[in-house]
Structures are given as structure tokens and as C-alpha cells.
Amino acid sequence: xxxxxIGQERFDFAGRTxxxxxxxxxxxxxxxxxxxxxxxxxxxxxxGEPAWPPLAMFKALLLSIWYDLSDVxxxxxxxxxxxxxxxxxxxxNEATPERTAFVRFRRHLAANxxxxxxxxxxxxxxxxxxxAVKTGTLVDATIIASASExxxxxRWVKHKGKRAVHGFKAHVGADxxxxxxxxxxxxxxxxxDGRAGPGALPDNPGEVFADSAYRGNHFRDAVRAKGGIPRxxxxxxxxxxxxxxxxxxxxxxxxxxxxxxxxxxIFGTWKRCYGxxxxxxxxxxxxxxxxxxxxxAYNLKRTMNILAAQA
Numbered sequence: 437x438x439x440x441x442i443g444q445e446r447f448d449f450a451g452r453t454x455x456x457x458x459x460x461x462x463x464x465x466x467x468x469x470x471x472x473x474x475x476x477x478x479x480x481x482x483x484g485e486p487a488w489p490p491l492a493m494f495k496a497l498l499l500s501i502w503y504d505l506s507d508v509x510x511x512x513x514x515x516x517x518x519x520x521x522x523x524x525x526x527x528x529n530e531a532t533p534e535r536t537a538f539v540r541f542r543r544h545l546a547a548n549x550x551x552x553x554x555x556x557x558x559x560x561x562x563x564x565x566x567x568a569v570k571t572g573t574l575v576d577a578t579i580i581a582s583a584s585e586x587x588x589x590x591r592w593v594k595h596k597g598k599r600a601v602h603g604f605k606a607h608v609g610a611d612x613x614x615x616x617x618x619x620x621x622x623x624x625x626x627x628x629d630g631r632a633g634p635g636a637l638p639d640n641p642g643e644v645f646a647d648s649a650y651r652g653n654h655f656r657d658a659v660r661a662k663g664g665i666p667r668x669x670x671x672x673x674x675x676x677x678x679x680x681x682x683x684x685x686x687x688x689x690x691x692x693x694x695x696x697x698x699x700x701x702i703f704g705t706w707k708r709c710y711g712x713x714x715x716x717x718x719x720x721x722x723x724x725x726x727x728x729x730x731x732x733a734y735n736l737k738r739t740m741n742i743l744a745a746q747a
Contacts, residue, residue, distance in 0.1 A: 457519035459499075462736055466561045474553050478544045488533050492524045493541045494554070496533065499523065501733035504711035507535035546721040551728035555620065558732050562616060562739040572612030573641035573664065574699040575650065577605050577629050578706070580727070581714040589720040591624035601625060604715060604723045608731075609636035610699055612645060616738055617702065617731045622724040634658035643667050645696040667692050706730050 468491060475490035499520055500510045514520045514532045526532055545551055581603040582590035594600040605627055609619035621635030629649035637644070641664035646655070648669040659666045669692050673685050706712040712730050715723050 457522075458740070459519045459523040461740055463495075463523050465565075465736060465740055466558060470557050470561075471554060474550060474557055478541075478548065478550075488537055488541075489525070490541070492526065493533065493537065495524045496520075496538065497542070497729055498733045498736070500538075501710050501730050502737065504709070507538045510538060511535045542717070542722065542725060546719075546725050549721075551725040552620075555728045555732055559616070559618060559735055562735050563611075563618065566614050566616060566739045566742045567611055570611070570640060570642050572643040572645060572667075572695065573618070573638060574610045574612050574615075574696055575608070575633055575636050575644055575646040576696070576699045576703075577607045577632070577636075577649075578703040579625050580604050580606060580707075580712055580723070582723075583715045583718050587715075587718040589624065589718070589723070590715075591626040593625040604720065604727075605629075605632070606727045607632045607636040608699065608702065609638050609641070610702055612643070612695055612698070614738070614742055615698055615702055616735050620727060620731055622720065622727050624720070630655045637662055637664070640664070645692050647696060667695075669693065669696070702734065705734060710734065 471494065472491040475494055478490050479487040496510060496514055499505065499514070500507070503513070505513060511532070511534050514524065514526070518528070521528065521532070524532075545554075579593060579601050581601055585602050587602075590603050592600050592602050593605075603625045605623050605625045607621040607623065607627075607629070608617055610617050618638040619636045621632055623632050630652040631654060633646065633650050633655045637658060639662060641659065641662055644659045644664045645667045646669070648671050650666075651668050651670065656666045656668070669689050670685060673681050673688070710730050710733060712726070715726055717723070717726065
């Protein structure tokens with residue numbers, strides 16, 4: 437299936453001075469050609485009307501994350517806002533996708549398992565810009581409620597002192613210095629953190645900071661296998677008396693808590709700003725698409741802020 441040609445008209449908004457937009461800077465942050473190459477095979481059918489360019493659709497989904505927009509609101513905003521059009525590559529007066537086009541595009545992403553490849557392609561470029569020397573990794577997990585209790589891929593989980601949640605769990609590995617997300621694993625919510633944790637470990641992780649849920653040998657061995665050093669919150673230690681034991685436990689745990697706590701800001705941004713309090717669609721594959729898109733959107737904004745601070 438051929439792709440539509442977009443952006444052929446000159447951008448012209450009645451002679452007005454174009455206001456500066458952070459989206460213009462985000463559009464220049466990476467080389468989008470490798471991303472377009474990954475997306476290009478999505479519409480391979482030879483029949484049917486021309487499809488919307490996959491890269492434009494992918495960028496539109498990033499807008500929906502940054503601005504927490506439904507498909508309906510995204511279609512309206514893309515039709516109306518000049519900065520959205522520029523970011524996606526649409527000129528001033530041409531047609532833009534309707535909401536059903538985003539539904540189909542996400543279905544293609546999930547069916548082809550491209551969300552992970554897109555995350556890797558974007559994150560590799562961003563790491564080269566923001567991460568100077570790898571010193572450590574933060575590992576933790578966050579629970580995200582399912583779109584519906586009828587989602588058969590989701591599971592119930594209950595933590596002490598909190599209400600039960602039906603949903604999924606995102607296991608995240610982030611750079612300890614820049615807080616860029618480097619690895620992701622998405623599972624049903626009842627998956628044990630220590631068992632799923634190795635899926636969130638990047639290569640050469642350095643010191644790995646994690647809470648007591650990761651204290652088993654399975655996770656420690658995975659960290660060491662990748663050349664890392666486990667720094668995991670302890671729940672008990674040997675000592676000659678109670679006071680000495682508590683002192684040793686505090687001296688071990690306090691530095692870990694101080695570093696590990698940075699990952700909570702990532703989860704807070706995802707849920708407060710990017711709408712990841714609840715999954716939008718049913719099924720593990722579509723849940724993975726939503727989490728990977730959220731991580732890509734977060735990493736792009738985070739890298740832009742890091743480079744702005746350095747400048």
C-alpha cells in the first residue's frame with residue numbers, strides 16, 4: 437500500500453510570526469530516518485487507498501502521550517494546532533488523520549511487535565547524547581490498572597495496606613545519573629519483581645540499585661552475569677547485638693534508598709503527566725505498546741531538558 441504524500445504545501449499561517457514551540461526542538465533532537473525505516477513495512481498491501489505516512493502517525497501518538505489526549509482529541513488537535521502539524525510533517529491546509537486511523541496504526545504496531553524496536557532505536561540515539569559515563573542503574577516496577585476487569589491478560593495484585601489492583605506491571609531499568617529509561621519489561625501485575633527484574637537490566641549496568649523485592653539470588657545472579665554490582669536494600673543482617681545490627685543495616689540501606697528513590701520521579705511523570713494511571717486498551721501486547729510509547733515520549737522530553745541544562 438502506497439503512503440500519502442504530506443507536507444508538500446508551504447507552511448503559511450496568514451503571515452503571522454510563528455510562535456516558538458518545544459515540539460520544534462523535539463523534532464530536531466534525533467535522526468528520525470532509522471525510526472521511519474522500522475515503520476515503513478507496516479502497510480505492505482498493494483491495494484487500497486494510500487495510507488498515512490507511518491512516521492507521521494508515530495509522532496502523532498507521541499503527541500497523545502505528552503498531552504494526554506484520547507484519539508478523538510488527538511485528531512481534533514492535529515487538525516487545529518500548527519505546532520502539532522509541523523511536528524508530524526503536515527502542511528497548513530492539508531487533511532489530517534481521523535481517530536480510526538490511530539486505532540488501526542496501534543493495531544499494526546502491536547501485531548508486528550514494533551513497540552520494542554522503536555523504543556530501542558530512539559533510546560540508543562538519546563543515550564549517546566545524554567549519557568557520558570555509565571555508573572549505575574535504577575531498577576523498580578510500577579503497577580498500572582487495566583482498561584477493564586474483563587481483560588484476561590491482566591491479573592489481580594494486593595499489597596499490604598493498599599487496595600487490590602487488576603492490571604499490569606512495568607519493570608523498568610533507568611540510568612542512575614540521567615534517569616533515562618534504558619530497558620523495559622511488561623508483565624501481568626502478579627509477576628514477582630525479582631523474577632521479572634532481569635528483563636529490566638541493560639548491558640553493563642554498573643551498580644544496580646533496587647529495593648528489597650529484588651533481594652533473591654535470581655536477580656543478583658542476573659546482575660553479576662551482565663557485569664553489574666548489586667546494591668539491594670537488605671531486610672536483615674548479622675551483628676553482635678541489636679544496636680550494632682540496626683546500625684549496619686542503616687549504613688547499608690540509606691545510600692541505596694537515596695539513589696533508588698530517583699526512579700519514583702519517572703513513575704510519577706508517567707502517571708501524573710502522561711496518562712499512564714490506567715491502560716487505554718485491553719491485552720498484554722497493547723499494554724506493552726502503551727508503556728513503550730510512554731517511555732519513548734518521556735526519554736525525548738528528559739533528554740531535551742538535560743541538554744538544555746548543560747547548555
